[in-house]
Structures are given as structure tokens and as C-alpha cells.
Amino acid sequence: MKSEFNFKIVYADGRVIDMYEDQNYWVSSCRVQPISFSRTLEKVDGRRGLIETSTMIESRKINTIIQIDGYDAADFDMTRDAIYALFNPVDEFYIVRDLQPGKRYKVKVSNLTGIEYDDGSLEDGEFEVEFEMFQPFAESIGTSLQLQNAKEWDVGLWQWAQGIDGDTTYQYEFNTNNFIVNNFGNVLIDPRENELEITIKATASSFLEIKNITTGDIYRFNGSLTSGDTLILKGIQTFKNGVSAFGKTNTKLLSLAVGDNIFTVSGGTLISAAFNFRPLYY
Structure with a gap:
């Protein structure tokens, strides 16, 4: 034993x-x-x-x-x-x-x-x-997308006292210009230090702006986007179709406060946005 x-x-x-x-x-x-x-x-x-x-x-x-x-x-x-x-x-x-x-x-x-x-x-x-x-900080073994896609929230990746409500359906993929991302840990997630990947597909003629109203963070991509393009924000980097595009951004980052983060997208139409991260704990 x-x-x-x-x-x-x-x-x-x-x-x-x-x-x-x-x-x-x-x-x-x-x-x-x-x-x-x-x-x-x-x-x-x-x-x-x-x-x-x-x-x-x-x-x-x-x-x-x-x-x-x-x-x-x-x-x-x-x-x-x-x-x-x-x-x-x-x-x-x-x-x-x-x-x-x-x-x-x-x-x-x-x-x-x-x-x-x-x-x-x-x-x-x-x-x-x-x-x-x-x-x-301790970090969750499971990621936000694993929590969304699991049939049960405790499928070997999760535990009690991890900030998860067993009766809640968690969503981390969105297809509207307004959505809420829940950080169920008890520490702010800063992409300069912590694991955070945001995958975006959208159409925009000249720019796409994403604002986290909760934190005040504003990320802006300056350039056109079509339905065939994929924008990935990974850590401090930005990639468009696999090629670095950091120079086309406003050099700002999106962090996730503890709890609900209210997001708005402007300058284009969001097709999909997926947030993948590991919540952090004291």
C-alpha cells in the first residue's frame, strides 16, 4: 500500500x-x-x-x-x-x-x-x-479544451477543489463576436509567463481587434483575413498560417483574469476562436 x-x-x-x-x-x-x-x-x-x-x-x-x-x-x-x-x-x-x-x-x-x-x-x-x-504556481494537468470536450469533467484529469463546477458545461470554442472565457483557476494567466494558445479564424478587410473587457487588454491584428486563414496567438507570438506575423500586431497580449473574462471582437466577423490553457493555482 x-x-x-x-x-x-x-x-x-x-x-x-x-x-x-x-x-x-x-x-x-x-x-x-x-x-x-x-x-x-x-x-x-x-x-x-x-x-x-x-x-x-x-x-x-x-x-x-x-x-x-x-x-x-x-x-x-x-x-x-x-x-x-x-x-x-x-x-x-x-x-x-x-x-x-x-x-x-x-x-x-x-x-x-x-x-x-x-x-x-x-x-x-x-x-x-x-x-x-x-x-x-501549480498548474492543471488537463487543459481548457480537454475539459470542454470531455464527457465527464473528472475523467482522470480533474479533481475536487480545482474550481470546476460539476453541473456546469464549460465552453472554450466560440463562433460569435461576443463571448465569455472562464478561467476557473485562482491565478491570472499571463501569456508572457504561462501557457495560453488562442486559435482564431475570421474574415476582416483591414484589421481584427479582440478586447478582453474584464482585463482591459486589447489585441489588434493589422491586415486582412479570409475564411481560409488561421491566426494563432501562442505566448507572446502571433502566427498567420504558420508564419510569424507579430510585426502586424499592436504588440499587445491577451491575459485571462480569474473567473469570467468578457470578450468582444471588432473589425471583422469571427468564424471561430478556441482558447486552450492550463488554469493555475496558489
Whole structure:
């Protein structure tokens, strides 16, 4: 039986390593720490208190303690080498905890302790691994389009306490010039930092403008569009039919606030718009 703190390592290429099922490690502790931050404060003569001028969100730590058992001293020694290889400081991967299987944490190893042997044993011991998240928010394993297209909202991608209402039908593909995109996470999605892809098909004679009324963001593509064209906004980039078209934009981006985002399209007629993203969580 697994520890309740068990977790999986998931690599970008799809490889999955379960600490218990694949490695026979017992995770006795896995603590997700709060996000670290720094503030810049200023004093003003004659004014009581301080003025906050900025708050910078920094990294986040995950601390784990793992126990291992060997058949004998030689097996334990080889297990130690495997641990050093698995938890090396170079590889970047995701941690998915059994306690919340709908969220993942992108990490690198920031510290690995030596293995402490149990008293009187050369076959049993434990070690500690500290992971660091440079992008400190947990992200949904499933994407918005997967949620829209799933027959059930919890088809192995989602969990409770993820901001999803099981009685709501979620839509992330639209074919009118006015629509609402729901970000059911609890963190704003900024395409400069987070995964957000918007695929647009529209007709326009000279420009197409998309406004998120909720955030005030206005994106404008300066150029004509026909029904055969596809415009993709991916991160900070814009592609028209697969070719970079950032130079034809107003260089602005569309972000998604927490909750409902009200969009309007002007300058042309929207044929379809698809929003694909992973909600983020503190």
C-alpha cells in the first residue's frame, strides 16, 4: 500500500516514475511550501507607516522525506546510485502528488541529502529531497479544451477543489463576436509567463481587434483575413498560417483574469476562436 504522500515524476516526453510502484520508495513526507516573495517599501517624511511600491513573487519549495529498503548492503549501495541519478540537479520535470492528482508542479532538485542508514542496518535508510519551482504556481494537468470536450469533467484529469463546477458545461470554442472565457483557476494567466494558445479564424478587410473587457487588454491584428486563414496567438507570438506575423500586431497580449473574462471582437466577423490553457493555482 502506498504512502498518502506518494508522488509521481512526470517528464516532458511523457515518461512517468511512481515513487512506490516503480521505485519501491516510501514517501513519508511531502510538504508544498508557500510561495516566497519580496516587497519594496518606501518611507515618506511626515507620513505614518510605509508605502508598498511593489511585490515580487519568487520561487516555491517542496520538501520531501523518502525511505528506502534494500535486500542487502550491495543492493542498498546500488539503490543509492540510482537515487543520485534520478534526483539530479539538471533535469526539470513535474511532480504529481497522489493527494491532488489534478495538479502538477514544475520543479528542479535544489538539494539532495546523503542517505542516512537506520540504526544497526546497512539495508534501510532515508534521504531528503528539496525541489524548487521557479514558476511557483501549480498548474492543471488537463487543459481548457480537454475539459470542454470531455464527457465527464473528472475523467482522470480533474479533481475536487480545482474550481470546476460539476453541473456546469464549460465552453472554450466560440463562433460569435461576443463571448465569455472562464478561467476557473485562482491565478491570472499571463501569456508572457504561462501557457495560453488562442486559435482564431475570421474574415476582416483591414484589421481584427479582440478586447478582453474584464482585463482591459486589447489585441489588434493589422491586415486582412479570409475564411481560409488561421491566426494563432501562442505566448507572446502571433502566427498567420504558420508564419510569424507579430510585426502586424499592436504588440499587445491577451491575459485571462480569474473567473469570467468578457470578450468582444471588432473589425471583422469571427468564424471561430478556441482558447486552450492550463488554469493555475496558489
